Amino acid sequence: MVSVKRPDLLPDPGLSREEMESLQREIADEAVFENDLSFDPAVITEGPLSMPGEEPPLVAGVDQSFLDDRAISAIVVSRGGEVVEQVYAVTDLSIPYIPGLLSFREGGPIVDAFEELSAEPDLVLFDGSGRIHFREAGIATHMGVVFDVPSVGVAKSLLCGTPVDATDDLVEGARVPIESDADVTAPNGTVIGHAVQTRQYESGSQSINPLIVSPGHRVDADAATDLVLALTSGYKLPEPTRRADAYAEEAKSLLDA
DNA sequence: GCGACAG
DNA sequence: ATCTTGTCGC
Numbered sequence: 001m002v003s004v005k006r007p008d009l010l011p012d013p014g015l016s017r018e019e020m021e022s023l024q025r026e027i028a029d030e031a032v033f034e035n036d037l038s039f040d041p042a043v044i045t046e047g048p049l050s051m052p053g054e055e056p057p058l059v060a061g062v063d064q065s066f067l068d069d070r071a072i073s074a075i076v077v078s079r080g081g082e083v084v085e086q087v088y089a090v091t092d093l094s095i096p097y098i099p100g101l102l103s104f105r106e107g108g109p110i111v112d113a114f115e116e117l118s119a120e121p122d123l124v125l126f127d128g129s130g131r132i133h134f135r136e137a138g139i140a141t142h143m144g145v146v147f148d149v150p151s152v153g154v155a156k157s158l159l160c161g162t163p164v165d166a167t168d169d170l171v172e173g174a175r176v177p178i179e180s181d182a183d184v185t186a187p188n189g190t191v192i193g194h195a196v197q198t199r200q201y202e203s204g205s206q207s208i209n210p211l212i213v214s215p216g217h218r219v220d221a222d223a224a225t226d227l228v229l230a231l232t233s234g235y236k237l238p239e240p241t242r243r244a245d246a247y248a249e250e251a252k253s254l255l256d257a
Numbered sequence: 258g259c260g261a262c263a264g
Numbered sequence: 265a266t267c268t269t270g271t272c273g274c
Contacts, residue, residue: 099264157263212263
C-alpha cells in the first residue's frame with residue numbers, strides 16, 4: 001500500500017492562504033524534477049505489446065467527481081492496460097476552488113482514497129498541474145512528494161507559464177515546451193512542462209486542444225510527456241486518467257441513487 | 258487598481 | 265468541476 005511519507009506536508013485546508021503558499025514553496029524544495037523511476041519508461045504500454053519477460057509497471061490514474069459538497073476521489077491501477085485495482089473515497093469539501101491552491105481543496109480527498117488502496121503504483125497520473133504552477137507545486141507535485149511516488153500532472157488547460165510556440169492545430173504526437181515566466185518561481189525560461197497533442201483530427205476545420213502535461217515528482221518534463229503519450233490510445237486523455245474519470249462518475253451515480 | 262488563473 | 269440541448273459523424 002501507498003503510505004504518507006511526509007505527514008508534515010499534507011494539505012491542511014485549515015491553513016491561511018499565506019501558510020498554504022509557504023507550504024507549497026517547501027514542497028517545491030522537496031520535489032525532484034528529474035527521472036527517478038523504478039522502471040524503464042520504454043516498457044510502459046497500454047496494449048499487449050510489452051517486452052517479453054518483463055512485467056509492465058503499475059500505473060495509477062486519479063480523478064474526482066463532485067456531488068453537493070462532497071468530493072469522490074477515484075484511483076484506478078492498471079498494468080499493461082489491465083485494471084488490477086480500483087478504489088474510491090467520499091470526502092466532505094471544506095474550502096472552495098482557488099487557482100493555485102487546488103491541492104488544498106482536493107488533496108485531502110485524494111489522500112483518503114490512497115488509504116483504501118493496497119497496490120503500490122510505480123507511477124501516478126493526476127488531473128491538474130504539477131510543476132506548471134506559480135510556486136512549482138501543483139496538485140501532482142504536492143501528492144507526489146507527500147507519498148514520494150513518481151507522478152505526472154495532466155491538465156486540460158494552462159494555469160501559467162508561456163508556450164514557446166503556437167499550440168493551435170498541432171499534429172498528433174507533437175509537443176510544445178512551456179517555459180516559466182515572471183509568474184513562476186523557477187528561473188525564467190525553464191521548461192516546466194509541455195502542451196501535448198495526444199489526439200488530432202485527420203483533417204477538416206476542427207482542431208482538438210492539446211493537453212497540458214507537467215512533471216509532478218521524480219520525473220522530468222520530457223519523460224512526463226513521453227509517458228503520457230505512451231499511455232494514450234485513441235482518445236485525448238491517457239487511459240489511466242480515462243479509467244479514473246469513468247470510475248469517479250460511476251461512484252457518483254451510486255451515491256446519487 | 259487591472260489582469261489572470263488547474264479543477 | 266457541474267449544468268444542459270443540440271448536432272455531427274461513424
